[in-house]
Amino acid sequence: MGGALRRGDKPVKWCYSAAIKIKARPGRTPMTVHTGRHFLQIPGPTNVPDRVLRAMDMPTLDHRGPEFAELGFAVLAAMQRVFRTKQPVIIFPSSGTGAWEAAMVNVFSPGDKVLMCETGQFAVLWRGIADKFKLDVDFIPSDWRHGADLAEIEKRLAADKQHMIKAVCVVHNETSTGCVTPPLEVRKLLDRVKHPALLMVDTISGLGSMEYEHDAWGIDVSVAGSQKGLMLPPGLGFNAVSEKALAVAKANPGMRSYWDWQEVISFNKLGTFPYTPATNLLYGLREAVKMLEEEGLENVWTRHKRHSAATRAAVKVWGLETQCADPAAHSPALTSVRVPDGHDADAFRKVVLENFDMSLGTGLNKVKGKVFRIGHIGHFNDLMLMGTLAGVEMGLDLAKIPHRSGGVLAAMDVLKGRDVVLIAKAQVA
């Protein structure tokens, strides 16, 4: 947190090399002190811009007064622009998990059938919510190294002649693996098989970091959170909702209160909320969207792709594998990297944290210890990426993970633009 870490109340001494450390603090584990900025390179929460933190650092308003209404209208309109929708966006004081639950309880009742895709841990967690609300989940398995199996989705939908499947749920950017599932392709296959199921998309770590078109792609329910591409601290969850989804919700007798879309939407018409909103996070949201729009959303997406390409160039030189095994599915927001068998990704992460004050993402669930994840999402730039990749490369060395050096040079080649035409094409494609 920009300061010196303490263990208990006593400040700890810190030295810079193994040799000095041993001498200085015999018998004690060396400990990292924060000099300079922590590198928060997990795939979310992401680095929050100073402008956003300062916007939040303001007195709270009367959430029923006229000045609040200006704020309320502003953030609702801003989020419509970010989701690329003319439809309502619901903002919850909650984590992204809450927005998942909201998506579920508004449109489903116990026993409803949904088609979900096991693309990774976040898909598993979302499915867990469906289970808790007693939905009948058809879960398409996966090897956690690809996006959702589109052919299998299409097959199952085609087979569902009675249209028992109420919704297809996919994770746009599976944060545990770094694999992207293109929502537009799911829309296309739904249309091909003429299935009326809702299309529900978790774009928690996608929104604000990669192309997303709620309306143009025919999404019915989009789920997002504040702490990823939106560059805010955690604490806000979002649902963008199509007319069709709203109609389904209206007809849904399932129990709900906090997450109920209808009530929020009716209050939103006056720029306010049914219960006390997280006002200071809304201040931050207004500023964050302003920043995204000053840069230009398309430029934001391009930036993320470019940093992802540079990261993969480094990984390739290191001789490591990305968890994502499909070249077309690499996430612009994060890169999940496999460590060779016999090595522990979490031991490596610990080395990086202790030596270089950088947080990397852990492997989750079935890839625990097998992968580490590099977040290059949110408020980020070339030199922050280079610091990040240098930290990874030095960490691989210190943790004695077999690799070739020079990944950072390959990343620099990408950033310098030598491969730029290629990238630009990839971006356009």
Place this chain on the structure above:
Amino acid sequence: MGGALRRGDKPVKWCYSAAIKIKARPGRTPMTVHTGRHFLQIPGPTNVPDRVLRAMDMPTLDHRGPEFAELGFAVLAAMQRVFRTKQPVIIFPSSGTGAWEAAMVNVFSPGDKVLMCETGQFAVLWRGIADKFKLDVDFIPSDWRHGADLAEIEKRLAADKQHMIKAVCVVHNETSTGCVTPPLEVRKLLDRVKHPALLMVDTISGLGSMEYEHDAWGIDVSVAGSQKGLMLPPGLGFNAVSEKALAVAKANPGMRSYWDWQEVISFNKLGTFPYTPATNLLYGLREAVKMLEEEGLENVWTRHKRHSAATRAAVKVWGLETQCADPAAHSPALTSVRVPDGHDADAFRKVVLENFDMSLGTGLNKVKGKVFRIGHIGHFNDLMLMGTLAGVEMGLDLAKIPHRSGGVLAAMDVLKGRDVVLIAKAQVA
């Protein structure tokens, strides 16, 4: 927000008297510009201390890293001290409404019978959640001018020989009326009639502003929020939970996920949370509890009582009535004031906001237009109170609400301590 208000994009000119206003801006409504600090005197969200805002204005942490765990353990322990409990406290990224819902869905299943008390609008809203989750609510009516009807609660419990009533729910500090219901008295009557119902208490605007003893008073579920006596922006909800309530929850088959206590408690053992917590609000929470403890919780309670007494002294001189009609039930956190028949409390509030840049609380539901509410809760002191009361007194005059002047002098008499023995006694009582 500490700055100049704008209408659209154009800064608006501001003058200081009706006469000058008309001259300066013919045909246009005058508008308040923020010079100096806004007076946020609604009964929550309350004024957030600079120390708390600055603590929140820090980079977000890896919520799975070791430094976060220190924060997690710190805020969990801090909240136990504030609730006065050795039992678990659950912290949700949510509004207080979410914490209400959490209290309900963890212990109840549809059809469960609960005894609730209509002390005012917040009791009505909480009951609304119970309805949505299909509980069987026995709602004891009230005139919105007293705390809960303890005799009636006791009568109904005594009559419930089969112990069908699963819980008694009371609002500790009814923010819509300024009437307090003493939870300890409810505990005593439960014990008298030997009824096993859970005691559930909404202390959203009570915690941190008036005496509260989760363990000593035998509360089973306490519900609180961040934006009142805890002096934080909105965005955190709390449940403190007795062993008995935990056992009930464990046995409860009702559906829940986001609000599920068990999962949160199991993660909390490692200082972490099942889903991404609202980290920056937790920074603020740590600092806010530190401030409460530097002052001393007992001193905090005394301070609120004293400001409440001073406010009532002013109201009495003005010749107005408090909404709370029971002298023993006056809230230390807010004072709800009735305007004479034929006058509109909201028109008065508008005059105060436009002339003096102060937000007062509106009358809710059946007292809409009939009362205004003065918040004297949270980060507050004598001179802020005097500014507040002067604004009310001047506003009464400008809004032509019949009253006697000099309320501010009566309040000053209390603050100067002339009535101090009396107050001190009242505080002890």
Place this chain on the structure above:
Amino acid sequence: MGGALRRGDKPVKWCYSAAIKIKARPGRTPMTVHTGRHFLQIPGPTNVPDRVLRAMDMPTLDHRGPEFAELGFAVLAAMQRVFRTKQPVIIFPSSGTGAWEAAMVNVFSPGDKVLMCETGQFAVLWRGIADKFKLDVDFIPSDWRHGADLAEIEKRLAADKQHMIKAVCVVHNETSTGCVTPPLEVRKLLDRVKHPALLMVDTISGLGSMEYEHDAWGIDVSVAGSQKGLMLPPGLGFNAVSEKALAVAKANPGMRSYWDWQEVISFNKLGTFPYTPATNLLYGLREAVKMLEEEGLENVWTRHKRHSAATRAAVKVWGLETQCADPAAHSPALTSVRVPDGHDADAFRKVVLENFDMSLGTGLNKVKGKVFRIGHIGHFNDLMLMGTLAGVEMGLDLAKIPHRSGGVLAAMDVLKGRDVVLIAKAQVA
């Protein structure tokens, strides 16, 4: 500082009435804990708006880069608008005292004769600088209860046939007494007697709080600081300089370096400074002037006059005297109040600080212990003033200073606008 005061390392307990205090902390002086905001009602440093503090709370820039130049040009132009001049404004990283010294060393050499006026302590201090730089000061005495003696200035200038007097120096708003000297009247008398002396004005606590026209009033050197009407923390000093003063400076062989106007002006042409500027204070300056202009400078002046009038109405009811004995010379920025003989103004100030956490200005030099000063300058509004005046009135009572109660009511009458026509006229006059 928005938090709890500590004595040494141990947090101190705080109670609210003398009785409780004695009981709680036998044998110990009670101590104020900050709950709520401190009332900083000295006549500078003044309350800094959140917007300004947040603007300063940003990473420092390269002071030689293109982005800095934008800032540099912006603040230089902004200060020209605030001084109402087309001439250069020099910004020093210094206190106002530094800006005094700068004004002296640029235009004078040892032995130069200057005419100064002893309006109060700040005039005395400025004269002290002149002495240290070995100027030949002709100091017109005063009773510290009026502005400068204009007739005497005119007389001495008229008598100076050889034009030995190089400059007349006056303090626009004498912060130690609350008496204003109108610079335009000094210009007029200089013109009447056709004396070529420079007109140098200390408007440290005048600029941004009362009418000031560097060009239109024919001022040669204006001296200001950041921590008064400009609503910034201390750390910036300003000189606005006429063409004539620049020419005098160019011809002046006196030694100077840090304060040298010419060098600053030549760097300013590129938006930069000869040495590292106080960048973060410049961020704040840009925002502060933006706020002044959103409100409108004329409105800012009116607001100060109105608060001054309300304060004097209170003082009159209390039966106390203002230090300023000339009704036409009352400062809009502060009111200096005399305590009756036999009473100690500093003992009173201590009572106010300890009981109500409000800082009032002390009496300086020959009025030490005889006056206290109420600042109503800068980022301020009606209810902050009422809190301030209530604190004074309660403090008078606690400190047993003879007075009539009800001053606050008189102030409220002014603020409610009953006397508004009168005030408006007074303002225009």
Place this chain on the structure above:
Amino acid sequence: MGGALRRGDKPVKWCYSAAIKIKARPGRTPMTVHTGRHFLQIPGPTNVPDRVLRAMDMPTLDHRGPEFAELGFAVLAAMQRVFRTKQPVIIFPSSGTGAWEAAMVNVFSPGDKVLMCETGQFAVLWRGIADKFKLDVDFIPSDWRHGADLAEIEKRLAADKQHMIKAVCVVHNETSTGCVTPPLEVRKLLDRVKHPALLMVDTISGLGSMEYEHDAWGIDVSVAGSQKGLMLPPGLGFNAVSEKALAVAKANPGMRSYWDWQEVISFNKLGTFPYTPATNLLYGLREAVKMLEEEGLENVWTRHKRHSAATRAAVKVWGLETQCADPAAHSPALTSVRVPDGHDADAFRKVVLENFDMSLGTGLNKVKGKVFRIGHIGHFNDLMLMGTLAGVEMGLDLAKIPHRSGGVLAAMDVLKGRDVVLIAKAQVA
């Protein structure tokens, strides 16, 4: 500033490769938008820690009240610990340039003889101040690639049998060249030749980044500023003063006021200052020294040396020369790098700024265009350094400056600790 740069009022679009830029904005210079944090890698002002900025972002105090005195005593004691002195430290609201002037005007009168050493631009500027105050400067020339010529100093002192030389002035860390002059060696030679001249040291960019011992090294006057190793924004200047220097100052009839040590020291005894101090910068100073001490001053020095070694390792691989030609004199705080003949260091800096949003230091005076300077001073760490060096290496490529790639790898080798024993030895030596 953590946000998007604007040209005038219109946000500018930003693309990531030359190709895209040309397409997107034909005929217009591409412009950098701030995504992620700006890299402020000039050798001061340096990166300010969030903790320090937040500490400054607090309401200003009454500088004559008891709470201020606590702050005053705290920062005065803190600065004594940082300077390693029991003697007074004077804190000025000024730039470092002001602290230079203060050092001069307190001990010298016009005509006094001083021995100064032309180690680079900052030595030249300091000498310029001496000239302006009409001192008789004996200026030992240099090639700007070494520290001060100690042999020559000794020779001239030895030759000064009448002890006309009142002081020897050296720049500890010459920020324009990256060459260090060891003050202790100057002390030793003064002692060797038994010359009573004062030893005056500019350690503006040395203090807080490299070993410094005001007392133990026998320094008479140390000059420092806030915006370098002290990790603060600019706006504070410091003098640490020996008893001998104080005695000289007391006897010195030279004119001074703002900079007068005696007056400041006498006020400091009460924890206060003769004129309004830059209070909010003092808040920051208290926090900054706390951070330095949490890390441990010795660890801070080691960290700077290590980053300097890593930077030089990169420079060596690039095949470039450091401006400092003496291996024993390399600055731990910055590295000044020469570009090959025929290349323009400022054009290179512009490429780096526009492409990678990093500010590097310009070449000053006679090395204008010939060197660029990399600051690795203040609040900094390994990964920030790697981002910095990657930015330099990519910039060299884009600016077509002949170099070998792979400097970043060499730096990583140092940071990983392979050369650590060597470094540790070098550090001790």
